[in-house]
Amino acid sequence: MNGLKRLLTAYFKAGLDEDKIDETYRRKYVVNLFSFVGMSITFVMATAALFAQNWLLSAILYIASSTYLFGFFYQKQTGNVKASSNIVLYSLILLMIYLVYAGGANNTGPLWIFMVAPVALFLHGLKRGLIDIGIFLFGISGLLFFLDETLLAATYDTDFKIRLILSFLTVTFLSSFYEYSREESYQRALEISQEFEQLAKVDPLTKLSNRRDALEKIEYEFHRMERTQEPVTVLLCDIDHFKAINDNYGHDAGDLVLVSLSRLFELQIRAQDTVSRWGGEEFLFVLPQTDLINASIFAEKLHRAIRLNTAFYQGQVIQCTTSIGMCQLDPGTSIKESLRKADEALYQAKDAGRNTTMPQVDRTN
Numbered sequence: 001m002n003g004l005k006r007l008l009t010a011y012f013k014a015g016l017d018e019d020k021i022d023e024t025y026r027r028k029y030v031v032n033l034f035s036f037v038g039m040s041i042t043f044v045m046a047t048a049a050l051f052a053q054n055w056l057l058s059a060i061l062y063i064a065s066s067t068y069l070f071g072f073f074y075q076k077q078t079g080n081v082k083a084s085s086n087i088v089l090y091s092l093i094l095l096m097i098y099l100v101y102a103g104g105a106n107n108t109g110p111l112w113i114f115m116v117a118p119v120a121l122f123l124h125g126l127k128r129g130l131i132d133i134g135i136f137l138f139g140i141s142g143l144l145f146f147l148d149e150t151l152l153a154a155t156y157d158t159d160f161k162i163r164l165i166l167s168f169l170t171v172t173f174l175s176s177f178y179e180y181s182r183e184e185s186y187q188r189a190l191e192i193s194q195e196f197e198q199l200a201k202v203d204p205l206t207k208l209s210n211r212r213d214a215l216e217k218i219e220y221e222f223h224r225m226e227r228t229q230e231p232v233t234v235l236l237c238d239i240d241h242f243k244a245i246n247d248n249y250g251h252d253a254g255d256l257v258l259v260s261l262s263r264l265f266e267l268q269i270r271a272q273d274t275v276s277r278w279g280g281e282e283f284l285f286v287l288p289q290t291d292l293i294n295a296s297i298f299a300e301k302l303h304r305a306i307r308l309n310t311a312f313y314q315g316q317v318i319q320c321t322t323s324i325g326m327c328q329l330d331p332g333t334s335i336k337e338s339l340r341k342a343d344e345a346l347y348q349a350k351d352a353g354r355n356t357t358m359p360q361v362d363r364t365n
């Protein structure tokens with residue numbers, strides 16, 4: 001039993017990317033599922049028709065069964081979900097038209113047409129699925145009501161034809177409603193997950209990138225530097241005696257200073273630079289296309305701007321300074337090691353009396 005379950009799961013998940021569960025994943029899954037169901041049912045029906053010596057019906061059903069299998073393999077090999085879903089859906093539609101035309105076994109062929117509605121909607125989505133269903137319905141109605149004397153091989157009672165179309169419309173309506181709600185829920189879930197993803201990258205107090213996002217950005221710039229050989233420098237900036245601000249004016253005043261400096265930092269950087277809240281009262285700048293010399297010029301500009309910046313808290317003016325440690329990224333040095341060097345440089349800046357910038361500390365030199 002477990003072996004069968006594993007086999008079926010492997011079949012349904014063939015060609016699917018487990019790391020990317022999105023709409024394409026779902027469509028591929030549905031293609032695999034329908035190709036399996038379609039292939040199995042038509043195979044059984046084809047064999048039954050073979051025993052009943054209905055050669056033509058049997059041959060057509062075997063061809064349909066092979067087409068579903070082909071749709072599955074095409075999806076698995078190429079990953080082309082658009083083409084494979086077209087193969088599965090349009091071969092199903094052609095088979096249904098044939099069954100209505102010929103009547104199938106004991107005139108029961110038309111009973112299978114209900115499958116078209118959910119398959120079309122699940123494979124092609126609401127809009128395109130409804131167009132497919134509309135065209136199919138138009139063709140079937142024409143065949144049943146207008147070409148019944150000239151083209152139709154089977155004979156159906158008028159009541160049966162009307163009920164067939166009405167029940168097909170009912171199944172279409174219910175399937176469309178289901179697909180509509182599914183698409184709506186999927187869209188909403190997508191929006192919520194994007195919102196959360198965004199929130200997970202932002203520091204709630206300062207609205208700057210948080211440490212996690214900063215690390216992603218450094219990694220991106222690190223790889224770009226490896227490709228382009230252009231310099232990248234990181235700056236670790238720590239507010240001097242920030243504890244004293246909290247102690248003297250209160251925690252809310254400390255928060256206000258952090259927010260005020262964050263807005264100031266955003267104004268100082270270029271479009272390609274990033275500033276993030278690294279932690280507590282520490283900020284990290286990532287400056288692409290910038291070597292240590294140019295980073296020093298930027299750091300001086302930053303010191304000046306911070307000195308001139310004033311935060312007002314309950315009628316009191318709060319001013320502060322910062323210390324900065326810098327490190328230029330190097331392809332031969334890990335990001336972690338470069339950040340450690342910047343941190344060491346920052347401590348040297350603190351030791352040197354604060355309100356100053358120090359370049360990286362190279363122990364090997």
Ligand SMILES: Nc1nc2c(ncn2[C@@H]2O[C@H](COP(=O)(O)OP(=O)(O)OP(=O)(O)O)[C@@H](O)[C@H]2O)c(=O)[nH]1
Pocket residue numbers: 205238239240241242243244246250251252253254255258279280281350354
């Ligand atoms: N208001 C506020 N304070 C914070 C926040 N995060 C960290 N702090 C405070 O920042 C202070 C950091 O103090 P220290 O690490 O001693 O550093 P410092 O007083 O700036 O001294 P130096 O860095 O040596 O100049 C601590 O009092 C923390 O509580 C925050 O989000 N808001």
